Amino acid sequence: MSCRNTRTTLAWGQVFFPYGPHQDETRLIPSIFQSLSQGGIAKCRFPTLIRDYIYVGDVAKVFRSLLSSSVEGKFEIGTGTGHSLGEIAMKTAEIAGFPGKIILGSRLSKDTPTIIANPDRLKNELGL
Numbered sequence: 013m014s015c016r017n018t019r020t021t022l023a024w025g026q027v028f029f030p031y032g033p034h035q036d037e038t039r040l041i042p043s044i045f046q047s048l049s050q051g052g053i054a055k056c057r058f059p060t061l062i063r064d065y066i067y068v069g070d071v072a073k074v075f076r077s078l079l080s081s082s083v084e085g086k087f088e089i090g091t092g093t094g095h096s097l098g099e100i101a102m103k104t105a106e107i108a109g110f111p112g113k114i115i116l117g118s119r120l121s122k123d124t125p126t127i128i129a130n131p132d133r134l135k136n137e138l139g140l
Contacts, residue, residue, distance in 0.1 A: 021082045021083065021084045022084055022085075023078050023081070023083050023084050023085060023086075023087060024085075024086055024087070025071075025074060025075060025078060025086075025087050025088075025089040026086055026087070026088050026089060026129075027066070027071055027089045027090075028063070028064045028065075028066060028088065028089060028090035028127065028128075028129045029063045029064055029065045029066065029090070029127075030065075030066055030067070030068045030071050031065050031066075031067060031068065032067055032068030032069065033068070035068075040056070040097060040100060040101065040104075041100070041104050044056075044101055044104045044105060044108070044114070045104065045108055048105060048108050048110040048113055049108070052113075053113050053114070053115055054101065054104075054105060054113060054114050054115070055114070055115045055117065056097055056098055056101035056114060056115070056116050056117060057117040057119055057121075058097055058117060058119060058120075058121040058123070059096055059097050059098025059099075059101065059116040059117060060096055060097070060098065060120075060121075060125070061096065061097045061121055061123060061125060061126075062094035062095065062096055062097075062125060062126040062127070062128065063094060063095065063097060063100075063127055063128075064090035064091055064092065064093065064094050064095075064127060064128040064129045065091070065095065065100060066089065066090050066091050066129075070091075071089055073140070074087070074089050074134060074138075074140060075089075077134075077138045077140060078138070081137075081138060083133075083137050083138065085133075087133050087134055087138075088129040088130050088131060088133070088134075089129060089131070089134070090128065090129025090131060091129065091131065092128065092129055092130065092131045092132075093128070094126055094127070094128040098114075098116045101114045101116070102114055102116075
């Protein structure tokens, strides 16, 4: 049975880089907070990678909108703006009250250099 036969729509969200409460402690932002709160210096191994981080509360708003709509297909859930991991690490340390306590690595990563969501469908079809 297909969605057409039941008049059901199917939409799904591709969540980019969420952050927020209860995040795995090994992820970038929580690991920085943990290192700094224990009196250490935090490390960011790949500061030049660009990523699209989005707050989990904003992700929840997008899914609420998707669930209450009749849109179909894939939606990229992100801000549409990228920041370097080094920039995120430095800002996290500043917010935590430990500016300058970050060591930025110089290693090159084999990961994709830039990963940024394209939120055009969210804006155009859901007004987000």
